[in-house]
Amino acid sequence: MNRQYTKMKALYHAVRDAIHDGNLVYGEKLPSTRELAASYHISRGTVNQVYDTLTAQGYLQSEHGRGTFVAYQADLSHEEYQVKSCTHHLSAWGNRIQQLEQQTAQQTAQARDHSKENSEVIDFSKYQPDLSKFPYDEWNNRLYAEIRHREENVIHASASVSSTGDPKLREAIAAYLRRMRGIHVDADHIAVTAGSMQAIALLTQLLADPGDHVVTESPCYVGISQAIMAAGAKLIEANLDGQGLVPQNWDARMLFVTPSRQFPTGEMLSLERRQTLLDWAHRRDAMIVEDDYDSEFRYRGMHVEPLKTLDKEGRVIYLGSFTKTLPFEVRLGYVVLPPTLADTFRKAQALYEPRPVNLIEQRALAAFMTSGQYERHLRRMNRLYSRKFHMLLKLLNQQLSTWFDWVENEAGLHVFGWWRGMPSAYEAFRASARSQGVHYSEVSSSTSDGIKVGIYLSFAHLSDAQIQEGVARLQKAVMD
Amino acid sequence: MNRQYTKMKALYHAVRDAIHDGNLVYGEKLPSTRELAASYHISRGTVNQVYDTLTAQGYLQSEHGRGTFVAYQADLSHEEYQVKSCTHHLSAWGNRIQQLEQQTAQQTAQARDHSKENSEVIDFSKYQPDLSKFPYDEWNNRLYAEIRHREENVIHASASVSSTGDPKLREAIAAYLRRMRGIHVDADHIAVTAGSMQAIALLTQLLADPGDHVVTESPCYVGISQAIMAAGAKLIEANLDGQGLVPQNWDARMLFVTPSRQFPTGEMLSLERRQTLLDWAHRRDAMIVEDDYDSEFRYRGMHVEPLKTLDKEGRVIYLGSFTKTLPFEVRLGYVVLPPTLADTFRKAQALYEPRPVNLIEQRALAAFMTSGQYERHLRRMNRLYSRKFHMLLKLLNQQLSTWFDWVENEAGLHVFGWWRGMPSAYEAFRASARSQGVHYSEVSSSTSDGIKVGIYLSFAHLSDAQIQEGVARLQKAVMD
Structure with missing residues (x-):
């Protein structure tokens, strides 16, 4: 900022600190603006602005024709709790979040451990695509184009982009799902999410109350069990037997399942069991979340059609992700919602993010998919x-x-x-x-x-x- | 995909649909792979892959030396619930989210109304910066540079960027707050958020249980009351009297306040009342969320120092945002957390977004700030x-x-x-x-x-x- 502003700020702090420290006490008269201007080599206007600000803040009080006085009583007793930092009362949700500590801390420790070690370590534990083969030129050009054309898009964007994502990207995902996964879905029932965790956490919050039961496969992705813990729901761990999870008549609100390829064991859920799960959901009025986390890659045989394609009732919520196929920093996933849940999910997402956070990347991806570059x-x-x-x-x-x-x-x-x-x-x-x-x-x-x-x-x-x-x-x- | 793949897919669907429709019934023997290959003009290998896939999915069963049989009993009774779409049981949180409908729908209707009308409407209701004067060239160059250098950054990024944002951006925000707002804060206690709504919603969830009381100013930003409703907490509306909100000895867990300039009335909270609020929070073991939503612009006098600068105890959480100063699509805000709350907030954010969603923009903004371009x-x-x-x-x-x-x-x-x-x-x-x-x-x-x-x-x-x-x-x- 300019010099006048710097001087004004210096004067402001000098007076304020003097009041706080008790060097200027309650009721004491301040120098006139003329005196202060002369001694600080600044304009009277500047001094007036400082006095006005301190008056508005309640430090000073001006009495017409009598001058300006200190109006604030420094309460030095406040110092007593200066050093100690309070411990905060957390909500039940907050306490559950705080207890996620162990796992998160462990993961971080492990990550740090990796970075410290020498490059000779062979690390099979990183779940990352081979980015050395990613077509960065094509992708970057899509990003550059969206950045350049941003201005034309702003009016359109500000009017119509809801929290569920860019309409063109949702259309491109719908087309991809029809062609590649056999899922027929309207783009209005797709929500673009931040990876798949945003969908997992919001869906659990929407469907499970504290104390409700939620079924997961054992073992399963750690993010799913964290979301269930955060919601205060109780975990039912379903066994695997080589054909994927063994269905039971669980008394539960929802089920997380990876039918195409169980995570992490790779078991595929048989058709019979798929139908049993749908029947269970029907009987129990429960919802099934199908996490299709890496169906893009298959090295022999047909792609297995998702459980979602058998769902006649709108009980299956289907999750997909681009984190296995796009560069590290692109955090995009999607959720296919039953029509009856789409609006509520949109509102849940909008509570945290009323607008998409990565609109440029969403648009670049829409163009990347529509052009055929993605496939x-x-x-x-x-x-x-x-x-x-x-x-x-x-x-x-x-x-x-x-x-x-x-x-x-x-x-x-x-x-x-x-x-x-x-x-x-x-x-x-x-x-x-x-x-x-x-x-x-x-x-x-x-x-x-x-x-x-x-x-x-x-x-x-x-x-x-x-x-x-x-x-x-x-x-x-x-x-x- | 290639022609062989298309044929394979066609055969797969033909067999699958025939089973589903009851044209191929349970126990029926299928044509041999040789026959089918001949009649479909495809290789036997392709037919084998289709049979293998359908077998793996449970539609078919192969008996050595005898052939391949239908193993799935089409349950046509499922058709009965084909048309109706179920209504989902929602959690208490889900029900509250669903009830946010009125407000959100209203806002959308209004937005649509605007877009339909002719360009002659003068619209004082849009809260947008003047983007015609934004230095797009400088900003775009920062984005381009981050995109180009992404590859070098990937390893570093994947190891160390937590959900709370790029370390350089958090440093730049800390420096900005020290210089411009008088807040001395360690970058570790800053979390970068999606606008300010993410912070408002997460903090309410972390601090308020269903049934707890939370104080807001009346009137206040609609997003704050939505977050309180979503958490199931009860709203206490504090009156304004021209000097900002009138403090009372509320029985409440937390308070949202806009001391620098009350939203939307513009009233400034006096110093005496600020101290009263801090004393109240101390007595009640409550937290204060200070939303400093547009303090960047002041046309006369000093910038008012935030309430946070008076906070000795770590009871004030300070929110800032870049949505009033950067292009529409950049959804970035930040929260200054008491050290005792920083780790829990990080975990809450990571539940939904384990990694930052807009890392390129975060890094571009860090460079934009550090270079002085932002100020x-x-x-x-x-x-x-x-x-x-x-x-x-x-x-x-x-x-x-x-x-x-x-x-x-x-x-x-x-x-x-x-x-x-x-x-x-x-x-x-x-x-x-x-x-x-x-x-x-x-x-x-x-x-x-x-x-x-x-x-x-x-x-x-x-x-x-x-x-x-x-x-x-x-x-x-x-x-x-």
Whole structure:
């Protein structure tokens, strides 16, 4: 700011601090504006502005013809609680959020741990696409175009873009779902979300009260169990048996399920069980959330049609995501809503974000999809990942089939294996793998066969050489 | 996709639909792969893939040496609920969200109404900056640079960017707050949010249980009352009396307040009352959310220091926003958190968005601020808005002071006036203003003098000529 402003600010703070510190006391008369202007080498107008501001704030009081006086009594007793910082009373929701600490802290610690270690670590635990093959030029040009044309779009945008996302992107997603997944949906019933977590958390809040039961697969994505905990609902863990989760007549409000390819075990849910789940939802007046987290990549056979395509009643909510196919910083997902829930979801989303937060990226993605660039990219990546997948699976079956039972579902960006041996032997393997410099993800789960432990290896971001080296180290670890 | 894939898909659907429709019944034997390949002019391998997929999904069953059979019993009774769409059981939160309908629908209807009308309408109801003077070239170059350098940043970003935002942007905001608002805060205690609504909604959820009392000013920003309703808390409406809200010894968990310039009346909260609010929060173990929604613009005198600067205890949460200063599509705000609440807020934000959704814009803004471009832009806009503000206020005082009592707080992007006359006369004015083609925002409020109605005029986005024409129409409307 300019010099006059700086002087004004200095004078303001000088007077204010003097009052706060008790150097100018209640009722004391201040110098006239003329005197102060002369001693501070500033204009009388500036002094007047400072006095006016301090008067408006209640520090000073002006009495016509008598001058300006201190009107504020410094309460030095407030100092007594200066140092201590209060502990806040949190809502029940706030307390539950606070208790999510352990997991989040653990994840952070692990992430930090990774970044510290040397580049020689082979890290199968990162769930990231191979960005070295991403068509950045095409994508960047879409972004640049949206930025350049922003001004033309502003009026349109300010009038019509609701929290559920850019209309063109919702149209492009609807077309993609029709063509690639067999889901026939109106763009009005699609909401664009921040990755899939926003949808998972909002849906749980909308459908489950504290104390209600919500079913998840065991094991499942940690974000789902966090959302259920945050809502105060009770988790029912459904067992897996190789054909996906085992349906039961749960007394529950909602169910999270990954039918195309169970996360993380890779099991595919049979058609019969799909129908059983729909019947259950009908009987129980419950909702099913289908998380189709990486259906873009399949290396053999048909894409499995989503559970959503069997849903006649509007009981299935379908989640998709672009986080496995677009650059790291693009946090976009979507949810296909039953028409009766679309408006309520829109309002829930609007409570936190009345307008889309990443409109430029949403529009760039709409153009990227409509032009066919997105599907071309998927096909290219499918070939690349297929090669990596088969190489990894072959190596694992050759070198590690004695210790792990690798699931042969030919899709997605990771390979899952159940530990065949004793739990105590697994502990030794884990320690040894760490020391070999190979990281992976791990789950333990109650199955129909009791507590089992499994590991999964994300391979998309690794080179062929890294994959080979990683498996070699895992083999060394079991041999230890 | 390629032709082989299209044929495979066609066959898959033909078989699947035949089973669903009952044309292929349970136990029926399917043609051999050889027969089907010949009649469909496709390879046997393709037919095998289709059979494998349908088998995996449970539609078919293969018996070694005997052939392939239908394994699925089409349950045509499911058709009975095909047409009706279920009504979903919602949580208590979901029901409250659904009840927000009226307000949201109203706002949308109004927005549509605007867009339909001809361009001759003078619209004082849009709360938008004057984007015709925005330095788009500078800003776009910052965006382009972040997009180009994304690849270098990815590793760093994926390791360390938490849900609370880009570290450089949080540093830049901390520096801005120190320099311009007198708030000394560590960047770790700042969270970048989606506008200010995300902060308002999350904080209410974190601090207020259903049934708890939360104080707001009357009138206040509609988003605040929506967040309180969504949390199931009870609203206490605090009166205004020309010096901002009148403190009382409320039995409440939290208070929302706009001390610098009450929204929308423009009243400034006196220092004495600020101290009274802090004492109240101390006594009641309550939290105060200070929404500093447009403090960037002040046309005379000093910027008023925020309530936060008086907070010794960590009871004040300070909200700021960039939506009044950056282009429409940039939805960025921030919240200054007491250290004891920072971690819990981060977890609450991460539940919905584990990573920042608009990282490129966050980084562009960090560079825009650090380089001084942001403050230069603010100074330029301050001069421009100052001229518009004084012109509007002068016109209103000349032409409409008989009917409205215009508040003279010399700051912000709107001018507020209380209606001086009878409520019935106001109804006639409102109808007349509509027919004159001039829109504005309106609030009614219980004050210490009873129910009063007021209007406010946002002027930033209007040209001088539009402002003059708008006031002329308002005058015609009162003369009617």
